[in-house]
Amino acid sequence: MKESIYTSVCPGCSIGCGLYIREDDRGAVSIDFLKSSPVNRGKLCRFGMRLPHYYSTPATGKVEGLGSGTEDAVRAAASRLRGAEKVAMLSVGNTTCEEHIAFMKLAESLGTVVHTGIPVYAELPPECHPHLEGMPFTDIENAEKIVLFIDPYVQYPLLVRRLLAAKRNGAHITSAGTTELHLAHENRKLSPEQYAELDLDGNSVIITDIHPHTDPCHIRQLLNVVLDTGARLHVVKPFVNSEGVDRLAKGRAGTMGISQIMDGIEKGDIRTLVLLDSDPVELMPDTDRAVEVLKKLDNLIVISSRDSLVNAIADVVIATEHLYRKRGTLINAEGKLQENSGQGVDGIDAMSMLSRQLGADGFDHRQMHGYLHERMIDTLASENRKPEYCRMECGTVPAQQNGACTLEYVYNPFMWFSQPDDNDFVLLDRSMVKSLGLKKGGTVRLDSEKGSMNMRYRVEKVPEGTILTGRKLPIATGTVTKIRTEGC
């Protein structure tokens, strides 16, 4: 009758909600509420509440389809990596800073860099990068005006209470995203040319997110608004340590977004892919297509704590312990350093072993932790920096064709991690429901070039011709898919 308690952080996004993970003597996992966490006061969203499911499928080591211990898997990975060319490495931030640094060391010995999968950094001048961070959540609560380019209820739910607190403090909240938000004073679909109408100033906060499929053009537009008005940009990101890995990235030259990596594989520019707790099958909008592309690789090596979709097609899987058991630190969207109470170092030890087998030096957790502090300790607090970049050209967003429908992904933690949720429906506006003659409780038929499917629907105030989904659909070809609809 012994229970072990781990103090950890929810892996669902970069908000960094503190929580306890309880393990009973049979290894069953449940969550408990870390009410003293200043980030979330122990509160958790739908994803956090379902973490026992997320943690129910640990990774198992594998070499060419057969179960394997760590040493054999490392040996097999080394043999594939020795002399390998056109190697790419990806870590989006689903693990600790220390493991990510170990992965960077491994990349050095292979003569390559670690990509974090977010294309925005590669496409924007380096002087913009410091503005693509978060800020203390209390600054949001004290803002006078807030403009939202995200749906906090679905995408980053623990921001909702901060926004409601801001509202109680007198802030005016505008939603400029796709869905109408209850907490907003006004919901406006704005074109970039209309941003000036928001009348922002130095006491305003713009909240958006950056993820592997964010259009760099959108971020350029917001950075221009920051330049023009003095408003602050609060950027949230989808992975628990996105902030940590972004701050650790040395230079952005040559780094790629996830789509560019997949293109590189298709073109044969990448022949070997090494992944650290990052699954392109989950990250890409079209699951089937991602699997097809990854199968073109000569070597697919996965270092992972979870049994995610990519493990099934990997040549080698090096299994590590779950995130909550890892020893190490994570950095949240506020720039707050958070420490796990776990003591596991399987991931670092395996990468150290791999490094030695590749003829480079080994390393340990202590060294990686030291490197983290040496490199980052001064940059943790997010400051209100003055923009030191120049106004950027943004290009134009293609206008929507009359009569055409688009199916759009609303990325959320369940979607990034292919976790089940009760969201087997799409969001439609009432005029579409009326014009298609859809019945209450019925379904709508969606056709794309990839196929057809019937989906339940919910009525929301979304732009005309837009259908939103919070889960990946097999008929989708990208984050935005052209479709036809029919009542059924």
Place this chain on the structure above:
Amino acid sequence: MVKVGDRLLGYATDPDVRSRGASGGLVTAVLAAALEKGLVEGVVVLKRMDEYEAIPVITDDVQEVLASGGSMHAVPVNLAKHAVGRKIAMPGKPCDVRGVIEQAKRNGVDLESTYIVGLNCGGTMHPVVTREMLVRMYEIDPEDVSGEEIEKGKLIFRTKDGEEKAIPIDDLEEAGYGRRENCRYCTVKIPTSADLACGNWGVIGELAGNATFCEVMNEKGKRLLDNAIEAGFVDVRPADEKAIAIREKVNSAMLSLGSEWKEKVFTEMPDQERLSYYMEQFADCIHCGACKEVCPVCTCGEDSKCTMFHSLADNYRMSMYHMVRLLHLSDSCIGCGQCSDVCPVDIPVTSIFRRFADPAQKKRNYEPGMDLTRPPFLEVMLK
């Protein structure tokens, strides 16, 4: 041998347990003895993470029980669900005990094999709010705090260098700090539905601070205390009239303060405003399910009515989840505050549920979680 109804003063015989315990370590020693002598298979203890955080764990290690202890007003957890399906002993505030009793009415807990040592409670505080309060009201660094207690309406913090600072709870609450809202209007301060009702109210003179007032509430309580005395873990002596009177006086004062708060929080609401009130309160809900997960009286498990009739695809202006829960909990909500604590969008769930349940409970003169003699008015009692 003690008797049911005895009112005693007692403490742990082990000097170390006695000095570490909040009031003489009696509760810790009674729980440890229950485990040591095989009365139970495990004990729920609060594993202290720091001065403001503890987490309940179940242990079968007597030493771990003895090493626990200490009053922590800034630890608002409910322990009732830890008793489900287990043969354990546990400490419990009145709301913990009431949760266990509601579970027992629905056969979630077997009261025959569950021993509850009740603790008087004037209210608990949220750890994050407490830290902020220490800085703003007490001008104390939260890391310097070595202990706290409530005495004569004041919340007292001790620092590591031996200093003490006391502020009246009324002043703290006026400034938005102090006890959680549900604790302020709570109507049960002495856990009389536990097997033993313990606390420091009524402990005066030389025993103040190092003994516990303990009332034996039933046969199980007698068994629990006799076991601890026979095992040599505790010493007890009868409480005198003065001690009994002081305990009752403190209880009355706390209850009357609670009634005042109740009037303040639950102001009259015209009928025509009720629907829009409930709809607006729940409008920001993100359907995480945390309020159900932590609810100590919920015994439904996965296949519950509130989730079965609810779908995220619905277009109801107020979700079926809340509508079903409001109704379902109207005969069992004990106002423990757990749902408000964990609500990710800060909906004051407890107050909403109490507002809904209170008239129905009042009309039937029914107070949930007090005993097994009266069945819930909406359900068949299984026990």
